Each structure stands twice: as C-alpha cells, then as structure tokens.
Amino acid sequence: MMDISEPSTRRGFLDWLIAACSSVAGAALVIPGLVYLWPAAKGGAAENVEVEGASDMSPGQARTIQIAGKAVIVVRKRSEYRAFLAACTHLGCLVTWDSSRNEFLCPCHAAVFDENGEVVSGPPPSPLPRYQIKEVGGKVYVSAA
Amino acid sequence: MGLGRQIESFLDDRFDTETARGFVDKQAHKRLPPNTGWFHVFGSLSLLLFVSQTITGILLLIYYRPTPEAAHESIQYITAEVYFGWLYRQIHAWGGTLMILAVVFHMVRTYFWGAYKKPRELTWVTGVLIFIGTITFGFTGYLLPWNQLAFWATTVGTESANKVPLIGSWLQYFLRGGDAVTGETLSRFFVVHVIILPWLFTGLVVVHLILMRLNNLATFERVGEEKPSPPEYGIPFFPVHVAKEGVVVVLLLAVLVTLSVLVPWEIGEPADPLSTPAHIKPEWYFLPSYQLLKYFEGPYGAIIGIFACSLPFFLLFLWPFLDRGKERHPKRRPLAVGFGLLGLLGALFLGYLGHISETEQTFFGKRYYIDLLGRPNEIVDDAGTSESKAH
Incomplete structure (x- = not known):
C-alpha cells in the first residue's frame, strides 16, 4: 500500500x-x-457550374475551366459534351484534348487517355475522373460526379 | 584613452570578460589535425552560403509580394527596377544551388574520410538534417517566383506526396493547403522558406558547430585511438585554416557574380493553373528521386518507389550506427568506400537519366529518343536509316 x-x-x-x-x-x-x-475547405461550389460559351464550341473542341479550384476539361462531341478532371492521374499535369486522335494527352510523361478517360498508354494508374454534364435551355452545366 | 579601451573597460567593470576572452582565444588558436586540408573548407563554404542566402533573402523580401496576383510581377520589378535587384536575385538563386552542392561535397568528404564514426555520430546526424533542410529550402523557394515551371514542378512534387502509404492524400492536402497548388500553397511555402526553416536551420547549424568544436576534426587514426595533436604538428585554426577559408570566400564571390552575370536565371512566364507546359522536370537535386520513382508504378509500385526514394536518407541517418568498424582511412574501408561510390554514381546516373529522359540525344553519330524510363530508341527516318546518317 x-x-x-x-x-x-x-x-x-x-x-x-x-x-x-x-x-x-x-x-x-x-x-x-x-x-x-x-487547410479549411474552400474553392466554391462543385455542382451545376455553367460552362461559359459552351454553345460557341464546335464539335471536337475542348475547353479547360476551373470548378471548385480544380481544372476540368470539357469536350464537345457531335451530340454531347463530356467533362473530366483535367489533372493526369499520374502526377497531376493537365491533359490536353487532341481532336484528330480523339484522345487526351498528358504533356509531362506522354500518357494517353481515350475519349472516355480510360488509360490507353503511359504511367497513369487510373482513368480520368468523369464529371456529370447537364444541358438546360441551351446552357451546359458541369457537376462533380 | 581611445574609444575601444573605454568600451573594454566599461565591459570589464560589469562582466567576467576574462572568461569570454579565454574562450575565444582557445577556439581561435585550437590546433586542427595535420590532415586538415582544402577538402575541409566545404563546411565553412556551406555556412558562408547560408549567410549569403540570409542577407540576399532579406533584401529580396523588401520588394517580394507572396500572392499569386503579385508574386511574379514583384520578381519582375526586383529584376528590372530595383537598384541591383537583378544581382541580389541572381546571387540568391545561384547561391541556393551552390549551397546544395557545397553541403553534398562536405558530406562526401566526411563520409570518405570516415569522420562520422565515434565520437562524431551526432555531428553527422545533425549534418544530415542540415542537408534535408537545404533541399527543403530549395523546394519551397522554387515556387516563390510563381512562374509556369515553378508552379507545375510544385504540382508534380506535391502530387508525389500522395503516394506515401496511408497518409499520402492528407499529406498532399496539408502541403498544398487544399486540393490544388494555389495561393494557399504559396503562403505556406513562403512562411516555411522565410521563417520556419531559417530558424530551424540556424539552430541546427549552431548545434553542428558546437559538436564539431567539442570533438575537433577527425584524423585517420582508428576509432578510440585518436591522440591529441601536439602543437608542433597541428595546424593552427587561426591564421592558417582561416586564411584558406578566406581564399574560398573570394573564389565563391567571384563564382557567384560570374554565374549571375553570364548564366542568369530566367523569370519565366507567370503561372497558369489551366495550362501545363511540356516536359516539366524538377531541379537537378531532385532528378535522381524523380527518375527512380518512374520505375515503380501501380498501387504497390508507388509504395515501393516512395520507400526506395526514402531509403538513402534513412541510410544516411543510420550510417554511423551501422558502420561500426574502427578504421577511418578510406584505403582500409573498402566495403564502406565501395558502397558510398556505388550510391554516389547511382545518384549521378539516375539524375542524368532524369535529365535526358523524354528528349532526343545524339550518341556516336546516331540520334535517339530517350523515353520516360531512360531507354534509348533509335530515331529512324522513312528510308530506314538513322536520321543523322541521312544528313
């Protein structure tokens, strides 16, 4: 004790x-x-962000916009729009759209993604995350999936 | 009585100046071992560069603005408008690179001289921390001009943090201050570069210097058999070694100014978060890790890659405790010397591969495209011959 x-x-x-x-x-x-x-969360809304001037885009054309601090690439196909997170899943460089090949190309390590964001070649471990597209009254809206 | 005598007498009346004077005298006239030579100046050179970086850094801070809107413009202003602004910016940029080189040379000398062994293990460990601090200075300072290369190199560098097991995504979010490299990242890197690191670094350097003076420089004698040098054989710290360092100071200033004038660092285009320039590569001191990481892909590969990149640093920390042999002379430590040479050449080779990867190079008259992994692919024209042969 x-x-x-x-x-x-x-x-x-x-x-x-x-x-x-x-x-x-x-x-x-x-x-x-x-x-x-x-870090406190910030960057604005990630839902229903309008793609300015989307109607001016011709088929095959792409535009990179910022949604909630993230770069998103919007591609106009013939009858629809598609949107993906533009940051390559390898090391974060922004992909560009090659309309002649219908592919996304990464300028850093030559990665290639197809029009659905799937990896075709190169080091990325996963596809490009896809964003949802909504077309209302001739305007195009993008939302995080 | 002259002003100097008056100040001395004022201090003598109030403090035990005799002890302080004795300490300074003892340090100044301490004998260094007879093997102390020109290879021993890299430590002082690193310290001198740190002082130069501090002074030029403070001068740059007067005009630098750490926001995405103003950072690049303020660097342009420093370069184009401020009196001698171009010179201080260049000396700061080149000083950072030379400081990393000086610290690496100092570590290489210490390694091959076997100076990390007992009783100087902690001096070595603080030295490794200083090395990591120097690299972190480089990484955080590189972003501050907020140009395209800096922005995207930092994006790629912080993306690599995501591959650290378990805590990767948190670590990346914390480093960036959010999901992407933004003004929050710039603020964080700025604070680390100009406040946190300088204080930590100064503390480390002070401890490193105290430990170095307490144990004196190492000789080539076996561990535990070191005998104090008799005064007639030792080299006086002052004036002999200090004179050597004086020569190095003059040479360093000449090199810094020459590089600043003849090979100036570009300011580059302002950062554009919506466009990545082609073939982003990190600064030369990150190239070995950058190249090594490329060989480890996939979910498990990434973890192994991070482990492979961290291993050299762990080995550096632990080396004095792993290599317990009593010999110091490089000729009597073939294994340690071989291991060190292998590591050094490996780093140089990987760095070179990283540098030439994704470029076209000519070797022995043939043109090659060096792919991501550093493999050469001969460029053949339509006629089926090497391009260079066709010319």
Missing part, C-alpha cells in the same frame, strides 16, 4: 501531478495551433 506520508512518495506524486498538468496545458496550447494549420 502506498504510504502517502513518505516524503519521497509524496514528492513523486507531486512531480507526477506537475508533469501531468504541464502536459495538459502544453497540449491545450499546441493542439489548436496544429488544427489551425489544417
């Missing part, structure tokens, strides 16, 4: 108490500081 009258034990307990209180006080100071460093 612990003898609390023993000076060394009492001192030990006080040492422990001071260490515990200091740790709690330290954590109370440090944790908000660390949380402060975590």
Whole structure:
C-alpha cells in the first residue's frame, strides 16, 4: 500500500501531478495551433457550374475551366459534351484534348487517355475522373460526379 | 584613452570578460589535425552560403509580394527596377544551388574520410538534417517566383506526396493547403522558406558547430585511438585554416557574380493553373528521386518507389550506427568506400537519366529518343536509316 506520508512518495506524486498538468496545458496550447494549420475547405461550389460559351464550341473542341479550384476539361462531341478532371492521374499535369486522335494527352510523361478517360498508354494508374454534364435551355452545366 | 579601451573597460567593470576572452582565444588558436586540408573548407563554404542566402533573402523580401496576383510581377520589378535587384536575385538563386552542392561535397568528404564514426555520430546526424533542410529550402523557394515551371514542378512534387502509404492524400492536402497548388500553397511555402526553416536551420547549424568544436576534426587514426595533436604538428585554426577559408570566400564571390552575370536565371512566364507546359522536370537535386520513382508504378509500385526514394536518407541517418568498424582511412574501408561510390554514381546516373529522359540525344553519330524510363530508341527516318546518317 502506498504510504502517502513518505516524503519521497509524496514528492513523486507531486512531480507526477506537475508533469501531468504541464502536459495538459502544453497540449491545450499546441493542439489548436496544429488544427489551425489544417487547410479549411474552400474553392466554391462543385455542382451545376455553367460552362461559359459552351454553345460557341464546335464539335471536337475542348475547353479547360476551373470548378471548385480544380481544372476540368470539357469536350464537345457531335451530340454531347463530356467533362473530366483535367489533372493526369499520374502526377497531376493537365491533359490536353487532341481532336484528330480523339484522345487526351498528358504533356509531362506522354500518357494517353481515350475519349472516355480510360488509360490507353503511359504511367497513369487510373482513368480520368468523369464529371456529370447537364444541358438546360441551351446552357451546359458541369457537376462533380 | 581611445574609444575601444573605454568600451573594454566599461565591459570589464560589469562582466567576467576574462572568461569570454579565454574562450575565444582557445577556439581561435585550437590546433586542427595535420590532415586538415582544402577538402575541409566545404563546411565553412556551406555556412558562408547560408549567410549569403540570409542577407540576399532579406533584401529580396523588401520588394517580394507572396500572392499569386503579385508574386511574379514583384520578381519582375526586383529584376528590372530595383537598384541591383537583378544581382541580389541572381546571387540568391545561384547561391541556393551552390549551397546544395557545397553541403553534398562536405558530406562526401566526411563520409570518405570516415569522420562520422565515434565520437562524431551526432555531428553527422545533425549534418544530415542540415542537408534535408537545404533541399527543403530549395523546394519551397522554387515556387516563390510563381512562374509556369515553378508552379507545375510544385504540382508534380506535391502530387508525389500522395503516394506515401496511408497518409499520402492528407499529406498532399496539408502541403498544398487544399486540393490544388494555389495561393494557399504559396503562403505556406513562403512562411516555411522565410521563417520556419531559417530558424530551424540556424539552430541546427549552431548545434553542428558546437559538436564539431567539442570533438575537433577527425584524423585517420582508428576509432578510440585518436591522440591529441601536439602543437608542433597541428595546424593552427587561426591564421592558417582561416586564411584558406578566406581564399574560398573570394573564389565563391567571384563564382557567384560570374554565374549571375553570364548564366542568369530566367523569370519565366507567370503561372497558369489551366495550362501545363511540356516536359516539366524538377531541379537537378531532385532528378535522381524523380527518375527512380518512374520505375515503380501501380498501387504497390508507388509504395515501393516512395520507400526506395526514402531509403538513402534513412541510410544516411543510420550510417554511423551501422558502420561500426574502427578504421577511418578510406584505403582500409573498402566495403564502406565501395558502397558510398556505388550510391554516389547511382545518384549521378539516375539524375542524368532524369535529365535526358523524354528528349532526343545524339550518341556516336546516331540520334535517339530517350523515353520516360531512360531507354534509348533509335530515331529512324522513312528510308530506314538513322536520321543523322541521312544528313
């Protein structure tokens, strides 16, 4: 049984108490500081963002726009529009649309994606994430899938 | 009584200046081992470059604006309008590159001289931290001009963080301050580059220097058998070694100014988050890791790649505790020297492959396209001959 009258034990307990209180006080100071460093979500809406001037795009043409801070490439096919995240799934470089080959090309490591965003060749580990397209009253809207 | 004497007497009346004077005297006249030569100046050279980077960095800070809208323009303003702004910008940019070189040379010398062994293990460990700090200075500073190359190199660099197992996506989000490289990233990199790193780095350098002075420089004597140099054999730190460092200072300043004038760093086009330029590559000191990562693809490959890129740094940290042999002289440490040479040549080879990858090169009169992985593919024209042969 612990003898609390023993000076060394009492001192030990006080040492422990001071260490515990200091740790709690330290954590109370440090944790908000660390949380402060975590980026707050921002970048605007990722739903139903209008593609400005989409009706002016001719078939085969592509345009890169920003949605909620991310680059999205919108391609006009003959009868529809398609939208994909433009960042290559390899290292994040932005793909461009090659209308003559019907393929997306990455300028960094020569990756190729087909018109559905599937990897044709190169190092990307996965397809380009697809965005949803809505056409309302002649206007084109893009939303994250 | 002259002003100097008056100040001295003022201080003598109030403090124990004798002890401080004795300390400085002892440090200045300390004898260095007889094998101390020109190879030992790389440490001072690194320190000198850090001082130069601090001074030029403070000068640049007066006009630099760390926002996406103003950063590139402020660099143009510094270069074109501010008196000697072009010079300080160039010295800062070249100084960063030379500092990494100086730190690498210093580490190479320490490694091959066996100077990391007992009792100097912690001096080596702080040195490795200084090396990592120097590279981080380069990485964070590279983004600050907010030009196309910087923006996309940082995008690719921070994308690599995503491949770290378990915490990759969090780490990338944290580093960028969001999903993509934006003004938030610029703010973060700016704070790390001009506030956090300089203070951490200064602390590390102070500890490194104290440890170095406490243990003095290493000789080639076996571990545990080092004898203090008698004064008649040792090299006086002052004035002999200091004179050598003076020569290095003059040469360094000459090299810095020459490079700044003859090979200036371009400002480049302002960053465009909606257009990636072709063939983005990182700075030379990241090329070995950049190339190595290419050989490991797929979900497991990426993890192995990150492990392969981190391994050299872990080995560097642990090396003094792994290599427990007592010999220091390189001729008596064939295994360690062979391992070091292999690592060094491997890094140089990978760096070179990274540099020439995705370009056309001519070797022995034939033109080759060097692919992503560094494999040469001969370029053959329609007639079935090598292009260069057709000319």
